[in-house]
Every structure is written in structure tokens, then in C-alpha cells.
Amino acid sequence: MCMYLANFIHSDLMGDYFLYFLCCLCSSAASSLWHMNDFIKAVEQLEDGNPQLAPLAVLRSLRGAAGLNDAFIQHFLGNASSGGLEMDASLSDYMGKAVRHRVTEDGREQGVALTSDGTTVALKPLLLGIEAGFLSKTKGHVVGLYQLTLAKDLGLSFKHVHRSPLSPRLGPDGCWDNVTSPKVFTLSGSPSLITTAQVNGGMDGVILGMEIFVQSGHPLKLSSLLKAYYCHRLENEGLDVVQHPISPQRREKFRELIVPPLLARQVVRSINLRRRLKGHPKMQVKEKKQLMAVVNKGMKEFVFQYMNCPAIIPRCAWDAEPYRGTPTLLSLPLSFMYIHHTSTPSQPCLTFEQCAADMRSMQRFHQEDRGWDDIGYSFVAGSDGYIYEGRGWHWQGAHTYGHNSRGYGVAFIGDYSSRLPSQHSMGLVRDQLASCAVGGGRLVGNFTLQGHRQVVNTLCPGDAFYKEIQVHSYLISFSLQEVKE
Structure with a gap:
């Protein structure tokens, strides 16, 4: 088919550019x-x-x-x-x-x-x-x-x-x-x-x-x-x-x-x-x-x-650098989930390419500038519809000083001081990642959801997002109480 069309274009004198375009198209398919x-x-x-x-x-x-x-x-x-x-x-x-x-x-x-x-x-x-x-x-x-x-x-x-x-x-x-x-x-x-x-x-x-x-x-x-x-x-x-x-x-x-x-x-x-x-x-x-x-x-x-459980983009997909040294294994199940915003990058990522680039940028900053072994977060939520694997379910993170062994650190890409993440990305963490962690024995059933600033002196995860997290934390606790009763 490609050969026939190439001859047709050539015979109609449509120009070398079109012949080149068609050859590229045909070769890409094959x-x-x-x-x-x-x-x-x-x-x-x-x-x-x-x-x-x-x-x-x-x-x-x-x-x-x-x-x-x-x-x-x-x-x-x-x-x-x-x-x-x-x-x-x-x-x-x-x-x-x-x-x-x-x-x-x-x-x-x-x-x-x-x-x-x-x-x-x-x-x-x-x-x-x-x-x-x-x-x-x-x-x-x-x-x-x-x-x-x-x-x-x-x-x-x-x-x-x-x-x-x-x-x-x-x-x-x-x-x-x-x-x-x-x-x-x-x-x-x-x-x-x-x-x-x-x-x-x-x-x-x-x-x-x-x-x-x-x-x-x-x-x-x-x-x-x-x-x-x-x-x-x-x-x-x-x-x-x-x-x-x-x-x-x-x-x-x-x-x-x-x-x-x-x-x-x-x-x-x-x-x-x-x-x-x-x-x-x-x-x-x-x-x-x-x-x-x-x-x-x-x-x-x-x-x-x-x-x-939500789909989680693995480390190899976003081209993560290896962990430097030997990771400390978490003792499961944990009792806390700590919510962060990245602040930098400050904009939500809407494509896999951009989210993956943001993951590499954060890992590079954490490893090179801060001297950490790896990206600090356990998981990261993009606005593209996916959760990205950081240190994952089993490796202790570097996200919430003094509390890294007690909970998972989940960051949302973007600065949420004056706006909220998308409803979809918040639901992905609140409703799916959290329930997946509980169902998989990684979080206790009555775990506590907290914003970073509740346990560390910081502005993270931003004023607007923190107000939303307080509501989410109450709703999760209320839901768990209903299940117990």
C-alpha cells in the first residue's frame, strides 16, 4: 500500500516533501x-x-x-x-x-x-x-x-x-x-x-x-x-x-x-x-x-x-534514579498519612511527561541539594489522574521530620496556598490510596490524616489546601466511627 501511494504521489508531481512525509509515515508504522x-x-x-x-x-x-x-x-x-x-x-x-x-x-x-x-x-x-x-x-x-x-x-x-x-x-x-x-x-x-x-x-x-x-x-x-x-x-x-x-x-x-x-x-x-x-x-x-x-x-x-486501589505509576516509568544507600524498611501497618504540597513545582502537572519531569526534578533536589537518599515522599499525586511511586509502601520516607517512621508522606504537585488541587486528585488520595493502604495492611483502619503543618512548623500544604484537609480528616474519622458502630 505504501509503495503504491508513493508512486501515485510521485507520478502526480506533488513534490519531494510529500513523498518524504509519506515515507516517514509508512516507516513509522512498520x-x-x-x-x-x-x-x-x-x-x-x-x-x-x-x-x-x-x-x-x-x-x-x-x-x-x-x-x-x-x-x-x-x-x-x-x-x-x-x-x-x-x-x-x-x-x-x-x-x-x-x-x-x-x-x-x-x-x-x-x-x-x-x-x-x-x-x-x-x-x-x-x-x-x-x-x-x-x-x-x-x-x-x-x-x-x-x-x-x-x-x-x-x-x-x-x-x-x-x-x-x-x-x-x-x-x-x-x-x-x-x-x-x-x-x-x-x-x-x-x-x-x-x-x-x-x-x-x-x-x-x-x-x-x-x-x-x-x-x-x-x-x-x-x-x-x-x-x-x-x-x-x-x-x-x-x-x-x-x-x-x-x-x-x-x-x-x-x-x-x-x-x-x-x-x-x-x-x-x-x-x-x-x-x-x-x-x-x-x-x-x-x-x-x-x-x-x-x-x-x-x-x-x-x-x-x-x-x-488506584493505578500507581512505578519508579521506572518516571525514570527514577536509584536509592542511595540502603533503605530503612517501615514497620507496618502505620498509623498516619501526612499530606503535603510541593510548592515547587508550583503548577499542577496535567500530562505524564510533565508529572514525570516534576518527579525527576524533585528527586534531584532532594538527593543533590538536600543530600537525602531519595525523593522524600512516599507517593505523589499529579493532576493527570495518577499517583506516582516515590519511596513506596515499604521504604521509610523523608517527608515529615520526626514522624517519617509513623506514616506515609503523600504530596500533591503544585502550590496550594490560595487554591485547591483538582477534586479528582484529592479523591484519588482520600478515597482510593487511603482505602488501598488500609485494605492491604499498610495503614491501620483508624489511621489519622494530617496536614504537614499539624506536626511540623511549616506552611505546607498551603492555607487553602489545609482547610480542605481538616474537613477530609473529620469525614474520614466519622466514616470509620460509623463502620465500628
């Missing part, structure tokens, strides 16, 4: 850079070269290029085919590698893409969910959306752990070799049968699949749909004023669409369907009860890890 922006460019090439094809036909062609045509997928989506789509060999090879998911023996995860928000997504469950959404719209009811995105893989992992109890049930996340030019994604631990990238892709597939199913009017092109979700640009108010689903809202939008018992039923149905497709007999009553127990146990962990 390169081995695994960023979502590169994948979207490749999808645009397919659409531009095949303008007569509807999004559903484009998705089926991508599925065919990746060989995603097993009996389980065909049961819901039918047979994958080229559908008359023209795709040159290099682009077809790129698409196949981009969508086909696997984990190598040395822990490298393939078929994943780095997104602009700093998270990593498996493309297979994402595209299967989108295809299910388009197909569901033509049929008037939801077809295979949950099974194709998450339920089948969750079921496989839960059953595997039941047989091999030492295996991880979920995750892990991982690290890219280079976030600017991502080529290799290496998992941060032993892989389960459903990694964090697969969960992210599955959640996005559910969100976008349902968005397609309920939307009215002419369907968006696949590239337009992906751009709207992954290539967002936040205004100064951050996520408080966003009108349509975008990737930093992944977990909250998924929570709005899915209740855990429904997903658990879909996991069981997926397991049963796989058995039927393989010609195995129906499960007996005793086996069904055992399966439900296995699924419920796995779902409890899934809900906590991916629905209750």
Missing part, C-alpha cells in the same frame, strides 16, 4: 516502536488506504493479521478475514506483532503498547472489546464483551493458581527500556496468566466497547476512537471537567460499568464455554461449587488490586 501513538498511525494508514471499509471490517482484518481466530473468539465474533482490506507485508507484520500477545521465558511481554498517560496496554483484549462493541451494536444486544476482554483470561489464571498455589494470580506490571522510544517491556516479577497490561487492555476494551454500543449516530473510525481515548489533552481543571471517557479514568469508568458478581458470573461462563468448545462433559455439582469458590477467591483479589 517500525518496532511500541507506543500507542505509533499503533494509531498504522491504523490510520489502513483506513486511508481502504476508505470503503467500516470499522468492524478493519477490526476483523487486524484480528486476521494477528491470527486471533480460535474457537472461543469465533464463537462471539465469527471468522476473521481480510474483508477486502489492502495491507502491505511490512504493515501486516507490524500489526500482527502489535496485537499478538505473549510473555517470553525471560519475562518480556509482547503485544503491548505504552500509552501517553504512562500506562501500558495489551492490544488484543482492547481490540476484541472494541470489535464486540461494534458487533453488539449491529445485533442490538451485548455480545461477548466481558468474556473476550477479561473473563476468559481471569478464569485461566484463577484455575492455574488453584492447581499451582505458588503462582501469582494477577499481574505484574513492568518497565519499558525507554519511554520515549519503547521497544522492550520487561515484567517486574513472575508473570501470572493475566498481567497488568492485559487487565488495562481488558478494561479499556470494556469501556470503549460499551461506549460504541450505546452511542448514537454514525460510528467513529477506529483511529478516531483510539485518539479520543488515548490522545487526550487536559485543561487546567484536570479530570474534573472531562466530558468523555479517557484512559486516566480507566478504573473509575470500569467500576461504573461492572459490578464484581457480574464479572464473576462471566468468568464462570467463559470457563464452561471453553469446556464445551473442547468437547468436554458438563461439570458436576461438586465441581461447579469448587469452581465458584476458586473464582470468588480470585475475584476478591482482582477487585482489591484493580478496582479499589
